[in-house]
Amino acid sequence: MKRILAISYYTFRQNVRNRVYYVLFIFTLIMVFVSMLLSVLGGEQPMRILLDFGLVSIEFFALLIAIFTSVTTITEEVESKTIYLILIKPIPRWYYILGRYTGILLSVWTSMLLMYAFHFLMLTLQGWHPGPDYLYAVISSSLKIAIISAVAIFFSVFSTSTASSLVFSVFIWIAGHFSTEINFLTGKMEFLPAKYSVKILYYVIPNLQYFNWRDFLSTGVSFFRWMPVAVVYAVAYIGVFMCLSSVLFEKKEV
């Protein structure tokens, strides 16, 4: 456990000192400022625009940071051969995967926390006091980011190319937001091989719609009934992808 924490802390510090991380963070701040301008122009519902634009841009930049760091961390470490100095230590390889994942997640969540704090402050300064829905949105986005980070880590272990890992991870993110539509399509398909292929795809890709809290608002489902289901789903999905990554990495020659 101490050694997993050592890798996790090392990854966190590595990411925090990475300039790309700062650039994305500063860019997000600029986007939130832009949203302030838009809110002035928005007329009827400036607060809603500020709220939505801020939440969307925070999630978008957190996604960029998560995918970029998850994909590049392992691939670059293999290419630069710095991974040798970790893998020749007396640790099981899954420690490395879990340490890297938790370190990446910690750094992405930290950046999200800072961005949310800034966004929240801006909303408060504009005279709007976000209710508990804001907190629910934060939890939902954080869970989505945790899932996509696990997926990106899997691709970085599976693939030898950073570009293909990035493309696959972005594809999963997009497809994950259309799970219901994919499931609907399978019902309409008559060609059985295609139907079953798409059905498999439906089960393999994460259903990120579970984490769109706003979609559940209109259904009257209580947050406290919805959230445990979403958390269990996220933990199970991450667990499966961590296991798959560990199994693949165990057999990987570097």
Add this chain to the structure above:
Amino acid sequence: MTDIMEKNSIAIKSAIKIETLTKIYRRSHLGRLHTTTGVKNLSLEVKTGEIFGLVGLNGSGKTTTIKLILGLLFPTDGKITVFGNPMPDRKKLHLIGYLPELPYFHKKFTGKELLVFYSKLSGMDRGLIPGRIQEIAGLLEMVPYMDKRISDYSKGMMQRLAIAQSLVHDPPLLVFDELVSGLDPLGIREMRTLVQKLKERGKTVFFSSHLISEVERVCDRVGILHGGSLVRVVEQTDWQRTNLEDIFISEVKK
């Protein structure tokens, strides 16, 4: 009990024993399978406490042999034991300190931060880490550089740091891949002195090089690798009679 078993395993005469080791790289490209032989039928024994050099031309299989010992690659056939322990066994990697060819570190960390990290991964007691790092830094004359970032390090200092991480957990076996590669004459001389000091402390040193003059000066025995095969093991007494370079050239030109 474990300590006694550990000491017994170190007291075994063979530090490294390689039996009929073969490594064939298989790479698939556009449906076609390409195979390359890394090493074939390699049998070799390194005695505890000796300095053993592995020499060969570029691509002769030196790095492949080292990676197979460390479990970074998996053998196609044959077996390896380190102090009587069948490899790859990650739990036994604490017995080995490894210096990679062209070591590379994340440039944003300081030397001390990295050594603390590698010490933790090696399972060292936290309380012992600062003292041990101080000792190693003193041995390698790098005390003034310990709090500097790696980005400020010269190539020679990077090499020292890489050696420091291999020594920090005090392993009985040191595996150095191209120990003096890219070092200036002063650096080469310091490395030579270091290897002698390690031998005096009872360590076994196994290193690869294509600089025959260096191998000749420090080694007790030398293995000549050519085309993935061990063509000859030369004793110190042999090259005291005849030049090692001449022996090497006659073997690779056969």
